[in-house]
Every structure is written in C-alpha cells, then in structure tokens.
Amino acid sequence: MELDVAEVESDLDLPYTEYDPSNYHGLYLRLVEGGPLITVYRSGKYIISGCSTFEQLYETNDAFLTTLSELNIVDAETETGFTVQNVVCTAQLDDPVDLNTLSIALGLESVEYEPEQFPGLIYRPADHPAVLLVFANGKIVITGASDVDAAEDAFKHLQEQVTAYLEK
DNA sequence: TTTTGGCCAACTTATATACGGCTACGAG
DNA sequence: CTCGTAGCCGTATATAAGTTGGCCAAAA
Numbered sequence: 668m669e670l671d672v673a674e675v676e677s678d679l680d681l682p683y684t685e686y687d688p689s690n691y692h693g694l695y696l697r698l699v700e701g702g703p704l705i706t707v708y709r710s711g712k713y714i715i716s717g718c719s720t721f722e723q724l725y726e727t728n729d730a731f732l733t734t735l736s737e738l739n740i741v742d743a744e745t746e747t748g749f750t751v752q753n754v755v756c757t758a759q760l761d762d763p764v765d766l767n768t769l770s771i772a773l774g775l776e777s778v779e780y781e782p783e784q785f786p787g788l789i790y791r792p793a794d795h796p797a798v799l800l801v802f803a804n805g806k807i808v809i810t811g812a813s814d815v816d817a818a819e820d821a822f823k824h825l826q827e828q829v830t831a832y833l834e835k
Numbered sequence: 836t837t838t839t840g841g842c843c844a845a846c847t848t849a850t851a852t853a854c855g856g857c858t859a860c861g862a863g
Numbered sequence: 864c865t866c867g868t869a870g871c872c873g874t875a876t877a878t879a880a881g882t883t884g885g886c887c888a889a890a891a
Contacts, residue, residue: 706879846884856871857872
C-alpha cells in the first residue's frame with residue numbers, strides 16, 4: 668500500500684509530528700506528547716517504538732489505526748501483520764562481577780569487552796536469540812529478543828554461567 | 836575512459852546500561 | 864581567575880523501515 672506521508676501528516680493534524688525528507692524519509696508521529704513514536708513510511712509500513720509496556724504498545728497501535736481509518740486513509744479491516752520485533756529488558760545480578768574474568772568464563776568467542784570503548788561487556792550466547800550487556804556493578808541489559816520469555820531465558824542462562832564460574 | 840548497474844552500509848528512532856571527555860556555569 | 868560540579872554527548876546493543884551515497888566492476 669502506497670501512502671503520501673506528507674499528506675498523512677497534514678490530514679492527521681497532530682501537534683507532535685515531524686517530516687523532513689532531507690533528513691530522514693520516515694514520518695514521525697506521536698499521538699501523545701512525549702509518548703511512543705510511530706515512524707510511517709511511504710510503503711505503508713510503520714514502526715512503533717518507545718513503549719514501556721505491552722499495553723501501551725497495543726493501545727498506541729489501536730489508536731493509530733483507528734485514527735487512520737476515521738480519515739479513510741486505511742480500511743478499518745486492514746491486516747497489518749503487527750508483531751513485536753525487539754524488546755529491551757533490564758535485570759540485576761546478585762553481586763558485582765569482574766568483567767575481565769567473566770569474559771573468559773563466558774567464552775571469548777561470544778564476548779566483546781573493550782572497556783575503553785564501552786564500559787559494558789557484550790555477550791551473545793550461542794543458544795539464545797538475545798544480546799546481553801553486562802556491567803561491573805551487576806546491572807544487565809537484555810536486548811534483541813522478540814518476547815520477554817526469550818529475554819528471561821537468556822538472563823537465566825547468564826546467571827547459570829556466572830554461578831558455575833563462581834563455584835570453581 | 837566514461838557510464839551504468841549492482842551491492843552494501845549508513846542513516847534515524849526508542850530504551851535500558853555506564854564511562855570518559857567536553858562545555859558551561861556558579862562560587863570562592 | 865580558577866576550581867568544582869552538573870549536564871550532555873559519544874561510545875555500544877537490538878530491531879524494523881526506505882533512501883541515498885559510495886564503491887567496485889563491467890560494459891560501451
């Protein structure tokens with residue numbers, strides 16, 4: 668489906684939009700000030716980012732589609748193929764960790780750790796579809812998973828590796 | 836030699852995390 | 864004027880999207 672994004676921007680008449688093709692070809696929309704960002708493309712595809720709950724995500728999607736159908740920009744029955752592609756989670760280990768020794772424990776082939784470039788250790792577990800950033804104080808960022816269960820599995824895997832290493 | 840085509844990578848957004856470097860500002 | 868601090872930026876991660884520019888190679 669082709670969309671005239673400039674026309675969509677003016678039709679929607681939202682106070683928080685930005686469209687500057689010389690900078691980026693996507694139309695940025697916010698239904699709520701400071702809320703989730705919707706990036707709309709000429710192809711009719713769109714991305715919603717910046718939600719802190721799934722509820723907020725689905726509400727944003729519903730409100731966006733409702734608004735578009737009210738303006739007859741899209742059919743109310745349009746199949747969007749809406750799916751979550753990436754979730755970002757945080758977690759916390761029980762104790763601080765030495766990232767140099769953790770690099771070896773996790774296996775150098777699946778770790779990137781260059782403290783002068785970035786203070787976090789980057790861990791890509793071979794058997795989990797996620798990437799974990801591990802910090803010396805024990806804080807963790809899990810990203811790249813498409814659902815929370817996968818992120819939790821990856822974190823549990825990390826915890827097991829850390830525990831096994833500490834027992835040695 | 837010039838032109839054309841194909842391929843790939845950077846661009847932009849959100850978000851947590853943290854460290855070094857830089858700027859700005861206020862106080863002594 | 865100088866020193867400290869506060870705030871911000873770039874560093875890195877994932878992911879979708881479409882455009883654009885650069886690079887390389889092959890054809891004219």
